Amino acid sequence: MVSIHNEKICTRQSVGKLLSVVLLGVVYMAYVLIGGVIFWKLEGDQMESQIALLKEERSILLQKYQCLDQNSLEELLILSASKDGLSLKGNHTSGGFWKFTSSAVFAATVVTTIGYGNISPRTTLGQIFCVVFAVVGIPLNVVVLNRVGKYMLAVERKFCNIIAKKTNHQKCMIVCLHVTSFLISSVLYFVVPMLLFQEYEGWTYSQAIYYCFITLSTIGFGDYVADSNQDKEYPDWYGCILGVWIFFGLAWLALLINHAIDLLERINAYHKSGRKNHDET
Amino acid sequence: MVSIHNEKICTRQSVGKLLSVVLLGVVYMAYVLIGGVIFWKLEGDQMESQIALLKEERSILLQKYQCLDQNSLEELLILSASKDGLSLKGNHTSGGFWKFTSSAVFAATVVTTIGYGNISPRTTLGQIFCVVFAVVGIPLNVVVLNRVGKYMLAVERKFCNIIAKKTNHQKCMIVCLHVTSFLISSVLYFVVPMLLFQEYEGWTYSQAIYYCFITLSTIGFGDYVADSNQDKEYPDWYGCILGVWIFFGLAWLALLINHAIDLLERINAYHKSGRKNHDET
Ligand SMILES: [K+]
Ligand SMILES: [K+]
Numbered sequence: 236m237v238s239i240h241n242e243k244i245c246t247r248q249s250v251g252k253l254l255s256v257v258l259l260g261v262v263y264m265a266y267v268l269i270g271g272v273i274f275w276k277l278e279g280d281q282m283e284s285q286i287a288l289l290k291e292e293r294s295i296l297l298q299k300y301q302c303l304d305q306n307s308l309e310e311l312l313i314l315s316a317s318k319d320g321l322s323l324k325g326n327h328t329s330g331g332f333w334k335f336t337s338s339a340v341f342a343a344t345v346v347t348t349i350g351y352g353n354i355s356p357r358t359t360l361g362q363i364f365c366v367v368f369a370v371v372g373i374p375l376n377v378v379v380l381n382r383v384g385k386y387m388l389a390v391e392r393k394f395c396n397i398i399a400k401k402t403n404h405q406k407c408m409i410v411c412l413h414v415t416s417f418l419i420s421s422v423l424y425f426v427v428p429m430l431l432f433q434e435y436e437g438w439t440y441s442q443a444i445y446y447c448f449i450t451l452s453t454i455g456f457g458d459y460v461a462d463s464n465q466d467k468e469y470p471d472w473y474g475c476i477l478g479v480w481i482f483f484g485l486a487w488l489a490l491l492i493n494h495a496i497d498l499l500e501r502i503n504a505y506h507k508s509g510r511k512n513h514d515e516t
Numbered sequence: 517m518v519s520i521h522n523e524k525i526c527t528r529q530s531v532g533k534l535l536s537v538v539l540l541g542v543v544y545m546a547y548v549l550i551g552g553v554i555f556w557k558l559e560g561d562q563m564e565s566q567i568a569l570l571k572e573e574r575s576i577l578l579q580k581y582q583c584l585d586q587n588s589l590e591e592l593l594i595l596s597a598s599k600d601g602l603s604l605k606g607n608h609t610s611g612g613f614w615k616f617t618s619s620a621v622f623a624a625t626v627v628t629t630i631g632y633g634n635i636s637p638r639t640t641l642g643q644i645f646c647v648v649f650a651v652v653g654i655p656l657n658v659v660v661l662n663r664v665g666k667y668m669l670a671v672e673r674k675f676c677n678i679i680a681k682k683t684n685h686q687k688c689m690i691v692c693l694h695v696t697s698f699l700i701s702s703v704l705y706f707v708v709p710m711l712l713f714q715e716y717e718g719w720t721y722s723q724a725i726y727y728c729f730i731t732l733s734t735i736g737f738g739d740y741v742a743d744s745n746q747d748k749e750y751p752d753w754y755g756c757i758l759g760v761w762i763f764f765g766l767a768w769l770a771l772l773i774n775h776a777i778d779l780l781e782r783i784n785a786y787h788k789s790g791r792k793n794h795d796e797t
Contacts, residue, residue, distance in 0.1 A: 348629070352739055
């Protein structure tokens with residue numbers, strides 16, 4: 236009877252934990268989406284007027300250099316691709332890069348501190364909002380990722396425990412299980428995305444794994460950015476998968492890095508206490 | 517007699533602490549510099565052959581479009597500045613961007629995860645080395661910055677204590693001191709660099725403060741990068757000051773963010789324990 240009661244409390248607690256993690260996730264999502272809308276409004280108008288200006292410039296250039304036509308101008312400009320996507324290339328510049336989806340992605344790259352920089356705010360208002368948005372968003376992001384990471388770890392431990400119970404808690408079995416779960420995670424966060432990017436972005440395997448690492452480590456050079464090549468057609472689920480991958484990948488890597496730092500500090504403390512004991516004797 | 521003995525131990529301990537921080541700093545510096553040399557070797561040659569290719573392309577273009585000369589080609593290309601600095605603009609492309617200093621700066625942007633991306637490795641070998649370099653470098657960077665941040669905090673606390681002792685430990689005085697030291701740090705890490713960038717980079721005040729924040733938060737869009745405008749002449753001390761600013765600024769901000777997260781978690785735990793007590797009664 237007591238055991239059933241305890242189990243009930245346990246279940247209630249774990250449901251409560253899951254709910255609090257989900258709630259935190261919803262707050263985080265809402266924060267990023269609202270930020271995206273604001274960036275879209277702040278930067279979108281500016282972008283449109285800039286595009287109009289560029290079109291005007293292009294027609295002036297074409298008049299000035301009579302030997303050039305639209306095609307040869309493109310040939311010239313293709314050699315130096317502009318980073319923010321604003322260029323004299325092509326006619327389909329309408330809409331620009333500050334659409335709603337890309338604004339939301341931009342907001343996500345701010346709070347995660349990845350900061351690819353393939354798009355970045357140009358207006359003073361946009362830049363000020365970006366700073367304010369990041370001041371709140373970065374700590375929120377750290378808290379959410381830590382919480383999600385801890386939850387992922389707890390789920391993994393529970394699963395390992397259930398299997399360990401069935402094998403009478405053999406130590407070698409437990410180590411095996413942890414190594415297996417680490418390997419599965421690595422495949423999930425590095426190998427599967429690598430194959431996906433190789434297929435949909437046309438990158439080589441080494442470029443794809445380089446992109447995966449540069450993104451999940453939050454370095455984010457912006458030399459390769461997924462889902463941003465205007466010449467490619469992406470499937471609808473592509474952006475969603477990308478977001479899920481980055482979110483859980485960051486949580487997983489944060490956990491891993493925290494463990495590594497913890498280990499380093501423990502080794503350091505162990506050495507220190509060893510030296511102290513040696514000094515005292 | 518005992519007091520003098522204690523003081524001696526205290527001094528010896530604090531000297532030891534300083535030494536260990538300095539040693540860690542030296543290891544960190546050496547790591548970054550060695551990384552810089554390797555990037556320089558790996559990417560430099562590739563860059564030179566790319567520059568030769570670009571020069572060839574330029575002469576072909578000038579022959580093809582007879583109405584263009586070097587100046588008008590530049591006028592065309594200035595409209596779409598290439599992100600990695602490789603462009604058909606000008607004749608002084610020799611040397612390229614992968615000089616030793618810029619390679620070391622690049623190595624520093626990798627380990628700090630700022631990752632401006634104004635230069636990034638193009639060769640497969642360079643990309644692989646970048647991943648390996650970051651796997652070791654990022655945790656090292658976290659440990660060093662945490663250690664330096666803690667040391668800065670300890671020095672600040674000691675200084676505050678000395679003044680507090682002289683004023684008989686008035687609580688209001690202690691709070692005042694901490695607020696003052698926070699304000700001085702903010703000026704040191706945001707206002708002084710802002711004035712410097714406004715002067716030497718020709719940015720507006722809002723652009724300069726935006727750059728300071730985007731850098732120290734490690735977002736690093738790369739839309740503004742100090743000490744990288746080829747048309748400007750920078751004084752010799754400029755690069756050094758920049759490095760010192762980023763290093764101590766990151767340590768200070770890491771400390772601040774850690775405090776903020778700690779506070780958030782404590783408030784959360786306090787609320788939870790309050791609710792638990794409420795449930796139990
Ligand atoms: K970054
Ligand atoms: K970045």
